[in-house]
């Protein structure tokens with residue numbers, strides 16, 4: 001299967017002969033969620049973005065951002081990250097043979113993401129500060145040095161990520177496209193990208209899905225209407241208090257007739273467990289905010305077919321999973337003990 005830039009060459013800003021840095025991202029499954037559909041009383045589909053090469057949707061944007069950096073002659077890339085952007089940037093930079101530096105809030109990113117960034121050979125910088133401070137610093141850094149910024153403030157990230165919307169329309173068909181998209185919102189790049197992809201696919205606004213964005217209650221600047229100085233949530237990927245693309249996210253919500261709401265950590269964990277134990281899909285806690293949002297706030301009137309963007313794989317954050325999941329049953333290596341353990 002070809003990577004995104006090849007598949008959508010007519011809709012992405014690359015020309016024949018441009019260098020392409022790809023790990024065969026995209027083409028992720030769109031899975032029908034039997035149990036969740038039953039629970040919500042509507043047709044719910046899951047866009048499994050954890051099936052991307054580094055386990056999150058960031059790869060869609062990163063193939064474009066790193067290809068663009070190489071095309072422009074950059075030999076180094078940098079990003080601020082809550083983890084997934086760092087893992088993805090590190091992998092694509094390794095593939096390109098260029099230097100990568102990632103700045104992450106020290107001690108606040110999930111272990112799997114950290115493991116990826118160090119293994120791909122990035123310089124991993126643990127900032128004694130939060131994501132918003134890290135983003136401010138990398139913006140300044142890239143303005144003053146020849147190092148390409150690959151956060152979603154880079155337009156090529158949005159270009160790459162809009163392809164997820166193209167895939168949804170291809171998969172569901174033009175006859176009966178989706179009525180709504182439920183999506184977690186952090187720095188607000190992804191909701192912006194999906195909306196760009198949808199609007200580029202059709203000029204009939206009324207046929208486009210409503211954008212339903214969800215933030216964690218402790219990090220919900222777009223719901224509150226002002227930045228949050230000290231964002232807090234166990235959904236560490238979306239622990240962001242001042243989203244760079246907040247205005248665009250609010251426009252997407254308004255133009256599509258959608259909404260932006262918040263969910264508590266408890267509600268996120270309930271949805272996270274439900275998806276894993278009932279529908280067999282293990283996503284990371286931040287991703288489950290989209291599902292929690294539908295459970296808590298309900299499905300809007302007139303919406304019959306909905307897609308939840310499950311943005312990252314559950315294995316990214318093994319610590320939360322082990323804390324939330326069931327206990328491990330200790331057992332002696334004897335048949336009777338195993339029988340007792342298996343049947344309780």
Ligand code: F0G
Pocket residue numbers: 056058080081082083084085086152184185186187188189190191237238284286287311312
């Ligand atoms: N879900 C996951 C798993 C994420 O990693 C992120 C963002 C989001 C949702 C929110 O997407 O920022 O475009 O609104 N992660 C970034 C990072 C911030 O650094 O990995 P957004």
